[in-house]
Amino acid sequence: MRAALLDQISATQPVTPGLPRPRRYLVALFAMLMSATIFEGYDITIFHLCTPDIARTFHFGDPVIGLIATIVRFGGMLSFFVVILADRIGRKPIISTTVLCYTLLTLLTALSSGVWSFTIFQSSAQIFLAAEFGVAITMITEEFPDLQRGRAIAGLHMIAFLGVTAAGLVYAAMSESRFGWRGMYFLGILPLVLIAFLRRGIRETARFTALERAREAGDRPRIPFWNAIRNSLRPFGGAYRPRLLIVASLWNSIGLIGGPTVTYFSLYARRDHNWSSAQVASAVILAYLMGTIGSLLCGFLIDRVGRKFTAAMTYLISAGAMYWLFRSDTHAAILAGEVVTMFAYQAARTATSALSTELFPTEIRCTGYSLCAQVLGQICWMLSPVVVGLLSKPLGGLGSAASILAVGPLIGVVILVLFVPETRGKSLEELSPPPFAEEE
Numbered sequence: 001m002r003a004a005l006l007d008q009i010s011a012t013q014p015v016t017p018g019l020p021r022p023r024r025y026l027v028a029l030f031a032m033l034m035s036a037t038i039f040e041g042y043d044i045t046i047f048h049l050c051t052p053d054i055a056r057t058f059h060f061g062d063p064v065i066g067l068i069a070t071i072v073r074f075g076g077m078l079s080f081f082v083v084i085l086a087d088r089i090g091r092k093p094i095i096s097t098t099v100l101c102y103t104l105l106t107l108l109t110a111l112s113s114g115v116w117s118f119t120i121f122q123s124s125a126q127i128f129l130a131a132e133f134g135v136a137i138t139m140i141t142e143e144f145p146d147l148q149r150g151r152a153i154a155g156l157h158m159i160a161f162l163g164v165t166a167a168g169l170v171y172a173a174m175s176e177s178r179f180g181w182r183g184m185y186f187l188g189i190l191p192l193v194l195i196a197f198l199r200r201g202i203r204e205t206a207r208f209t210a211l212e213r214a215r216e217a218g219d220r221p222r223i224p225f226w227n228a229i230r231n232s233l234r235p236f237g238g239a240y241r242p243r244l245l246i247v248a249s250l251w252n253s254i255g256l257i258g259g260p261t262v263t264y265f266s267l268y269a270r271r272d273h274n275w276s277s278a279q280v281a282s283a284v285i286l287a288y289l290m291g292t293i294g295s296l297l298c299g300f301l302i303d304r305v306g307r308k309f310t311a312a313m314t315y316l317i318s319a320g321a322m323y324w325l326f327r328s329d330t331h332a333a334i335l336a337g338e339v340v341t342m343f344a345y346q347a348a349r350t351a352t353s354a355l356s357t358e359l360f361p362t363e364i365r366c367t368g369y370s371l372c373a374q375v376l377g378q379i380c381w382m383l384s385p386v387v388v389g390l391l392s393k394p395l396g397g398l399g400s401a402a403s404i405l406a407v408g409p410l411i412g413v414v415i416l417v418l419f420v421p422e423t424r425g426k427s428l429e430e431l432s433p434p435p436f437a438e439e440e
Contacts, residue, residue, distance in 0.1 A: 021143055021206065029143060030152065032202050034159040035099070035195040036129075036136040041163030041288065042188055043106075043129060044262055047072070047122075049171045049277075049284060050181040051266050057181070058115040062267075062398065066389025068119050069263040073382040075123030076374055079130035083370035086135045087363065090212075092204045095139065098132035099199065103192040110185035130374050138366045141357040142205040146427050147303065150354055154299020157350045164288035172278045207362045207428075243359045244371060246419045250311070250355070251377025253415070254348045256408025257318045259384030260401075261325070261341055268326065268398045269334060279331075287339045291346030298347035302354055306424040311351035312416045315409035318344035323406040326399040348409070358423045361432040380408065 021029075047054075047069070055065055086094040105125035112118035137153060144152040167184065174183045269275040269283065294314070301310040321344055325337025353373065360368030371377075384405055391401035423431055 025203070026144060029139065029202065030155065032199050033095070033136040033139060034156060035191075036095075036132045037156050037158075037160040038163040039102070039188065039192065040129060040133050041160030042167050043125070043163070045164045045167035045171075045284060045288070046181070046184045047262065049167065049266055049281060050175070050184060051263065052270050053175055053181045054118070055267070058118070060115060062392045063386070063389040064115075065263065065267070066385035066387070068115070069259070069385035070382050071119050072122045072126055073259070073378060073385075075126035076130035077378050077382065078127045079134065080367075080370045080375045082127060082131035083134045083366050083374070086138065086366040090204050090208055091135050091139050091142075091366070092202050095132060095135045095202060096199050098128040098135070099192055099195055102128040102132065103189055106185050106192065107189055110182045110189075131370075134370050134374055135366060137353055138357055138369055139205050141354075141428070142207040142362065142365070147425060149358070150303035150307075150424070151299040153354050153357075154295045154302070154350045157295040157346060157353065158292045158299075160346075161288050161292035164291075165285055168281045168285035168288075171281045175277050211362050240360060240364070240368065242419075244368065244376070246415060247352070247356050247359060247372040248376035249415050250352050250412050250420070251373050252380040253408045253410075253412030254315065254318065254345065254352065255378060255381030256384055256405040257322050257341065257345050257348075259381040260388050260405055261322060261338075261345070263385040264388060264398050264402055265325075265338055268402075269338075272398060273329070273331070273334060275331070283335050283338055286335075287342035288346075290339045290343040294343040294345075294347035295350045298350040302351055303424065306422050307351055307355055308416050308420055308422050311348060311355070311420075312413045314344045314347040314351060315412045315416070318348055319406045319409040323403050326403040326406075328399075348412075355420065355423065358426075358428060358431050359421075362428070365432075 051065060055061070060068075082094065082098065102125055105121055105128065109118060109121040109125060112121055136156065140152045140156055141149055166187075170187065171184065174187075175181065177183060179186065266280050266284075269280050270277070275283075298310055298314060318341060321337055321340035325334060325341050328334045328337055356369045356372045357365055388398065388401045388405070391404075392398050395401045395404075421431075
């Protein structure tokens with residue numbers, strides 16, 4: 001039984017990835033992968049800004065907005081079935097395919113004729129956008145040197161600001177045009193096609209290549225796809241189960257910040273406090289600019305003082321800022337709350353992303369990241385908009401309902417302090433021995 005499990009997972013000895021990649025290639029790799037976060041930023045900002053416009057087009061209220069946000073986020077959870085292929089056939093083919101699928105579904109979103117077609121197309125698009133981001137983070141983790149991983153991951157998160165800025169700059173004009181929110185989706189299609197072309201220069205990661213060579217040297221064939229799906233959770237039933245549950249809990253704790261803020265800020269500001277479209281767009285751009293600075297600072301800190309301290313600090317700040325945001329009434333206070341919330345939230349995501357990839361071995365790194373960050377870890381993000389939408393009326397408004405969920409990161413701090421190991425400066429092989437290796 002043990003031998004069969006070892007064959008299914010691949011080699012059980014630590015994989016030596018070979019010589020480090022040349023600096024020139026690492027720079028090119030980063031450039032080719034950064035579109036994953038640019039379009040994540042662009043896509044999430046469209047929903048962030050256009051929620052009131054989409055609600056007006058399809059004539060629905062707060063509970064339906066929350067339900068749509070939940071269904072769309074569920075698409076991101078389904079990305080697991082795409083990401084798992086990266087642990088089977090490689091990182092390169094998946095990262096090259098996801099951008100094409102996301103492009104097609106973005107076009108269909110812009111052409112949607114009703115609320116359900118919009119929801120289905122957007123949810124499907126999230127499958128491939130989330131998968132692209134997960135594989136991109138994994139490739140950065142595997143290719144960059146140990147002492148630069150944190151900054152490289154932070155840099156990938158920071159680039160999302162370009163997408164946020166692009167969406168914010170065109171929103172005020174586009175929302176008043178005949179294209180409306182649909183035009184925001186149309187604008188992203190041409191750059192996506194260009195990116196798909198440029199990614200032909202990406203190589204397979206050295207660690208996955210070494211793993212494949214070890215498999216071939218041992219004459220171990222790849223197991224059938226559906227068997228791979230069934231077996232994908234098996235490594236997490238042993239030594240890696242605690243890590244899976246711990247990191248997923250961290251993602252859920254900060255998801256209680258992201259879900260309500262991204263879904264409801266625009267509606268809260270425009271409908272409840274009479275902000276203009278231009279004011280909302282400016283606030284979102286400024287907030288994500290500070291989020292970019294938060295990611296940059298986080299990348300510096302996680303490589304200097306450690307993952308645990310940095311994550312705990314950013315979790316605490318995000319909790320306080322979100323509570324302030326949704327409990328404030330003046331323009332200045334709401335703006336400050338939004339800006340500080342996004343600063344801390346993006347920094348917290350960066351620190352948690354580093355932990356999510358570092359705590360799993362090469363054989364199951366993509367699977368582990370996807371399960372933690374995009375499946376189990378998205379439950380609270382997915383459900384929180386529905387909870388806020390349903391509680392909005394009984395509690396007297398969006399602000400009262402959303403502010404309750406600021407408790408999430410406080411729970412995350414407790415988990416960080418008690419259960420998370422420090423990973424700063426350690427090699428991936430040192431942090432994560434191969435699955436089942438302890439049975440030898």
